[in-house]
Amino acid sequence: MSGAYFNIARILGPAPAGLLITAAGIGPVMLINAASCVATVAGLRMPRPAGLRRGTRSSGAGRITDGLTHLRSRPGLVRSLALFAAVSLFGPNMQVALPLMAKKVFRTDAASFGLFAGVFAVWSLLAALLTTLRTGRPGARVVGGLLSAAAGCLAGSAEHRARRRVATDLPARAA
DSSP states (O other), rough: HHHHHHHHHHHHTTHHHHHHHHHHOOOHHHHHHHHHHHHHHHHHOSSSSSOOOOOOOOOHHHHHHHHHHHTTHHHHHHHHHHHHHHHHHOOOOHHHHHHIIIHHHHHHHHHHHHHHHHHHHHHHHHHHHHHHOSSSOOOHHHHHHHHHHHHHHHHHHHHHHHHHHHHHHEEEEEE
16 A cells, blocks of 8 residues: 555646646745645654653664565565566666656646656556455466566667667668
8 A cells, every 4th residue: 555655646746746837837836846845844843852762672683684584484585586686687667767757758748747647656556456455366368468568578679779770770870
């Protein structure tokens, strides 16, 4: 469910911000953002340190080895962490890719980017909610289909880059 909360924030942030930037400019939107940060800092300052209690801790090295021992005993957890690490390291960073696609590929303004990011977040929210309904692991067909789709996207992207390179090289060679 944390994925759902994150995606709701992605829906409620960029879409209205894009519309506000188009209507009022960047300055007022930045002031609204600053006010939201002040509210967050105020909320973080509210807990009273006297009311907080610390539990007893074991040594740092023992906690790390206990965690690694537990990880070693759960092969499914190791595979999940390895997959997460691979996607995090080699997958596209959407916070960078979406604005670049909006500006360079679609040649749009702030309002269109806000709509683009909002639609993307709606589908991500839907995926997060549908994932919570799943009770078991995905079947081999689902995994195979996803891998085939990813391979097709990579192949299409490579072909597009190659065609674009050829198209930009031809006028240079003719001159």
